Amino acid sequence: MTTSMKICIAFETSNTKAKKNIFKFKWIQTTGTETYYEIPEDKQNPHDHHELFALPKVKNILKSMKTRGSFRTCVISLTPELKGIYFDAEEDVMFRDEYLQMTYSPAYVKTEFGGELAESRNTTELSSGKTKENKKDFKKIKDNFVLNNFDGKNVSVTLWLKKFESECMRCGVEEDMDKILILRLFLDGIAKEWFDSKLIILGLETDFQIWKNNCLDSFCETSWHKHREAYSFRYIGGSLVDYAFRKENLLLNLRNNFPTDILIDLIVTSLPNFLQDRIDRSNVTTFEKLLGELRKLEGSTKYENARNTKNGKMNKSAEQLPSLTKADKKEPCSICDKNGFPGRFHPEALCRLKNRRFNFKQENVSGSIRTVNNVGVQDELNEAISDQKN
Numbered sequence: 001m002t003t004s005m006k007i008c009i010a011f012e013t014s015n016t017k018a019k020k021n022i023f024k025f026k027w028i029q030t031t032g033t034e035t036y037y038e039i040p041e042d043k044q045n046p047h048d049h050h051e052l053f054a055l056p057k058v059k060n061i062l063k064s065m066k067t068r069g070s071f072r073t074c075v076i077s078l079t080p081e082l083k084g085i086y087f088d089a090e091e092d093v094m095f096r097d098e099y100l101q102m103t104y105s106p107a108y109v110k111t112e113f114g115g116e117l118a119e120s121r122n123t124t125e126l127s128s129g130k131t132k133e134n135k136k137d138f139k140k141i142k143d144n145f146v147l148n149n150f151d152g153k154n155v156s157v158t159l160w161l162k163k164f165e166s167e168c169m170r171c172g173v174e175e176d177m178d179k180i181l182i183l184r185l186f187l188d189g190i191a192k193e194w195f196d197s198k199l200i201i202l203g204l205e206t207d208f209q210i211w212k213n214n215c216l217d218s219f220c221e222t223s224w225h226k227h228r229e230a231y232s233f234r235y236i237g238g239s240l241v242d243y244a245f246r247k248e249n250l251l252l253n254l255r256n257n258f259p260t261d262i263l264i265d266l267i268v269t270s271l272p273n274f275l276q277d278r279i280d281r282s283n284v285t286t287f288e289k290l291l292g293e294l295r296k297l298e299g300s301t302k303y304e305n306a307r308n309t310k311n312g313k314m315n316k317s318a319e320q321l322p323s324l325t326k327a328d329k330k331e332p333c334s335i336c337d338k339n340g341f342p343g344r345f346h347p348e349a350l351c352r353l354k355n356r357r358f359n360f361k362q363e364n365v366s367g368s369i370r371t372v373n374n375v376g377v378q379d380e381l382n383e384a385i386s387d388q389k390n
Contacts, residue, residue, distance in 0.1 A: 241294050
């Protein structure tokens with residue numbers, strides 16, 4: 001008389017939703033025999049076997065399965081209720097008045113060494129060979145991600161994690177453990193050290209959401225440094241288009257949902273006033289149109305002339321200033337030295353005293369040089385300093 005049965009439960013992809021994983025009741029084996037009976041594909045869902053899945057032993061088995069492809073087999077003692085569901089009066093295996101298909105090679109079996117192995121016609125993705133392939137695939141999947149590495153400093157952790165999850169969805173990385181393993185490949189510096197420590201504390205079996213929350217707490221931005229840098233970044237010279245891209249990138253690293261008109265306003269208002277006035281606000285409705293206007297300015301003769309003269313609040317850009325070699329930076333200004341101000345280090349082309357003439361009367365006393373008429377020198381010096389301030 002049959003008093004128990006062996007069952008197999010697997011954690012597989014839902015038949016109706018490819019991205020959803022569910023538990024499935026795969027087969028029954030009558031104790032003391034080599035015969036297995038397969039549960040029909042359309043009747044493997046837990047809600048079809050409410051009485052079986054309500055057993056404490058089965059509930060504990062379900063808790064132990066967290067990743068797709070895992071499965072468990074166990075022996076269940078038959079209560080009168082279960083026996084009436086899965087056996088007829090002659091103890092032939094059935095379910096809901098349907099006799100089950102007998103097989104000697106079910107989807108999942110035990111190996112002779114006691115380890116669990118998937119051998120199936122329909123579950124090739126669960127084989128050990130696939131597991132090895134998945135390990136190789138992580139680096140290949142990483143190459144498909146459009147995402148920069150995170151070092152805990154370069155970008156907002158909130159925005160970076162949002163991009164990471166978006167790329168996981170696009171590249172088909174769905175399992176929590178896979179996300180955690182992929183995450184490791186995108187970390188540098190202190191962020192990589194954070195992962196190593198949390199791996200010991202949290203482990204790979206933990207939900208990805210817990211890892212995400214811990215990452216947000218660990219790298220939460222508390223200072224205003226990035227905000228100051230983004231909002232105060234202004235154009236002082238060089239390519240207008242390069243400036244626009246740099247300003248946009250700084251702003252979007254603060255928040256990626258800037259309204260287009262606000263983003264354009266912040267970029268344009270950080271230009272010098274005379275350049276702002278040459279951009280028709282009504283025509284600049286997108287960032288791309290703004291780039292077009294900036295390219296026109298760069299190519300116009302008026303803009304080139306304006307760059308070479310003082311106009312409004314804009315002084316000569318860094319691009320127009322004479323290039324400074326290492327030798328220039330180390331040698332004192334000869335003009336200042338000749339006019340009685342030795343030890344000043346700046347390019348002679350920028351010297352404020354190059355158009356001035358100082359008359360010093362000097363006389364040699366005991367081999368040393370003594371400067372006379374100090375009052376006159378001081379008056380000239382004060383006047384030069386006043387001109388610099390103005």
